[in-house]
Amino acid sequence: MAAGLVISAPASGVGKTTLTLALARAWRNSGLRVQCFKSGPDYIDPAFHAAATGRASVNVDSWAMDRGTISHLVSRGTDADVVLAEGSMGLFDGVAARGVCGTGATADIAEMLDWPVLLVIDPSGQAQTAAAIAAGLRDYRPGVRLAGVVLNRVASPRHEALVRRALLDAGIAVFGALPRHAEISLPKRHLGLVQAEEQAEIGKLIDEAARFVAEHVDLDAVLQSAASWSPQPAASGVNATPPGQRIALARDAAFSFVYPHMLEAWRAAGAEISTFSPLADEGPDPGADVCWLPGGYPELQAGKIAANARFRSGLRAFAATRPVHGECGGYMVLGTALTDADGIRHEMTGLLGLETSFAKRRMHLGYRLAELTAPMPGHQAGARLRGHEFHYSTILAQPDTPLAVVHDATGAVITETGSRRGQATGTFFHLIAEDR
CATH class of the missing domain: 3.40.50.880 (Class I glutamine amidotransferase (GATase) domain)
Structure with a gap:
């Protein structure tokens, strides 16, 4: 039985991909089988997931796909020990009009799979307000459960202490805090990250991210917060007609x-x-x-x-x-x-x-x-x-x-x-x- 977890944030650019890659590689290095997915229409992140885990990653999308398709795609994690779904944008960000079975928000996938959400919070320029944001995300939608928080880009030990105390007072677990670390920043261009296949040193970068995150985050506590999950048989597969033989x-x-x-x-x-x-x-x-x-x-x-x-x-x-x-x-x-x-x-x-x-x-x-x-x-x-x-x-x-x-x-x-x-x-x- 796998452990399922969704990695999300209040907004884009907070560090979801870096944390996902680091956790996946760290757990893989410890001998666990890790499967990743990407919530939403992103063609770039799945290739990074594959580089970190050695397993192909696919997209799941509540606006474009029905539940049968999503269940079929997620079932590829049946033989994994840990399954991570990386979100897109902010946790509840989707479109205004509902699609096939949702708005495209990461929260749709979290609720559908009944996986808790690990939030990445960047408290730059704030302190206790970060706890208010996390508490608001926790309470915004029934059916979406919060596992806890990893802080990213904390400015100093004093800054970390202020944010940690506020989060703990709000009843939100803090699994770790990452100081700023430019060496694990993924290069970007106008459509998102520079593609994994264009980065000759991507393996070393992911290894460094895994080392850095393992040093500052309680990986065992994060793993214990994940939901025990066994996929249900999918009624149907992906409905996609090939353009030719x-x-x-x-x-x-x-x-x-x-x-x-x-x-x-x-x-x-x-x-x-x-x-x-x-x-x-x-x-x-x-x-x-x-x-x-x-x-x-x-x-x-x-x-x-x-x-x-x-x-x-x-x-x-x-x-x-x-x-x-x-x-x-x-x-x-x-x-x-x-x-x-x-x-x-x-x-x-x-x-x-x-x-x-x-x-x-x-x-x-x-x-x-x-x-x-x-x-x-x-x-x-x-x-x-x-x-x-x-x-x-x-x-x-x-x-x-x-x-x-x-x-x-x-x-x-x-x-x-x-x-x-x-x-x-x-x-x-x-x-x-x-x-x-």
């Missing part, structure tokens, strides 16, 4: 934003996946029957992509007879041109008329519900798809046939409709799940 998947530092549960579901349905690297000037496998370009950071590699003639010609030849689909960054590369942050315009593959620019950044962020008005690989017109959009590009032109009517989480129609031209399709949102 043989899928050529772009995969490198510019094309890496794809949810692990989607790839697993495609394989479980019998699909075969071969990968290729546009950055290495490779084209899709000519034996595949569909090509899929996920999102990532093509804006950081736009010049290289534009110069890689073998990739561009190979993709165009493929698209002449078979479907090609791009998500977000992949969609931009299927377009006519991409202007980078320095204002330099780079020619893309030209399979679609989309033209985007990062010269004037504008954030696009949120859940998306799309009803297809035209078919795309794996889905017919009329299909309802749930996904998430997060990028900083501006649309300069989107002239092709719209692919879908797309709504945000409030139900409002948005202009990022996706496109279709010939065998090529693209969306700004990343697919998470299909409505059953």
Whole structure:
């Protein structure tokens, strides 16, 4: 039987990921089997989880997924000793309108699984007020249980003592306090952390985080606070139709934003996946029957992509007879041109008329519900798809046939409709799940 725990915080940027990685590695180093999950639509953190635990991590999402899907995904922790679900944003932060079985908040997952929450609190610029925040989170929603608190970035022993006393007076356990420690800070860029696969020293960084946290946090007390958990049999698995039988998947530092549960579901349905690297000037496998370009950071590699003639010609030849689909960054590369942050315009593959620019950044962020008005690989017109959009590009032109009517989480129609031209399709949102 595993011990289940949710790691959350009052807000983003407090240290959830660092603490999750440190706990996972410390317990793994002690001989325990650790399984991690990510609550919410994040494509980057699961790769860090895998680096810390040696086990693949997947996303669970109460807005996009039903309970059966979440139960199925979480059941991969059956053989683990400890199961950690890392939250996103603040504990109760979600969208205003309920989705499939929740608002996307971490608290939904905590209540659904009946796992207590370990809060990471950064008391910078405050003292006793940190206890008021923790007590408010503890009492805000019946059904969400608080295990205790780990303090992060405490300024001094006196500061720690003030915050500890206030928390203990409020009846909240304090498992440890971490002083500021720049050596375990994870590097960031505009869409979040720099990807694990781009950091050659990630193993050493996680080891240092584990050492540091073990020195300042009572790991045994944290483990004892977790809930004994045995997963219930899932009524159904992930509902994900593969886009084809043989899928050529772009995969490198510019094309890496794809949810692990989607790839697993495609394989479980019998699909075969071969990968290729546009950055290495490779084209899709000519034996595949569909090509899929996920999102990532093509804006950081736009010049290289534009110069890689073998990739561009190979993709165009493929698209002449078979479907090609791009998500977000992949969609931009299927377009006519991409202007980078320095204002330099780079020619893309030209399979679609989309033209985007990062010269004037504008954030696009949120859940998306799309009803297809035209078919795309794996889905017919009329299909309802749930996904998430997060990028900083501006649309300069989107002239092709719209692919879908797309709504945000409030139900409002948005202009990022996706496109279709010939065998090529693209969306700004990343697919998470299909409505059953």
